[in-house]
Amino acid sequence: MVNMRAPYIFGLLRNGFKDPSLAATSNTVEFTNPNEPLQGHLALTQDPTEMMLIWVTKDADKPQVRWSPVLAPVIRKKDANTTTYSAEDMCGPPATTVGYIDPGLLHYVVMNGLTPGMKYLYSFGDDKYGWSKQYTFT
Numbered sequence: 001m002v003n004m005r006a007p008y009i010f011g012l013l014r015n016g017f018k019d020p021s022l023a024a025t026s027n028t029v030e031f032t033n034p035n036e037p038l039q040g041h042l043a044l045t046q047d048p049t050e051m052m053l054i055w056v057t058k059d060a061d062k063p064q065v066r067w068s069p070v071l072a073p074v075i076r077k078k079d080a081n082t083t084t085y086s087a088e089d090m091c092g093p094p095a096t097t098v099g100y101i102d103p104g105l106l107h108y109v110v111m112n113g114l115t116p117g118m119k120y121l122y123s124f125g126d127d128k129y130g131w132s133k134q135y136t137f138t
Contacts, residue, residue, distance in 0.1 A: 061128035
């Protein structure tokens with residue numbers, strides 16, 4: 001199941017697509033941490049000493065990335081920029097109606113001062129809502 005930062009209820013439908021009938025529903029299923037920092041994506045910039053990181057959360061206090069070379073315990077931190085969009089920003093139905101799912105908050109930050117070819121550890125999130133596990137990149 002994908003953590004969409006909202007509770008799920010599953011339904012069992014009968015009678016096919018022409019005449020669907022709701023036969024049963026599940027209990028509500030919720031995630032332990034609906035605000036878990038998720039979907040971390042790295043992207044190169046035009047500068048070989050930088051790496052962009054993008055991730056999502058439901059809420060945020062002071063989103064940051066923390067990184068350090070694997071072989072050196074010097075931890076660097078950088079505050080993230082945050083944005084989002086709403087149904088009104090979409091082009092039209094069904095994206096603005098039944099197809100719309102709140103994306104949460106989108107965070108992005110550029111890690112700089114990197115040494116090309118060096119392996120780095122990084123994590124993202126904030127102290128109030130939690131941190132991702134540690135990841136690596138070279």
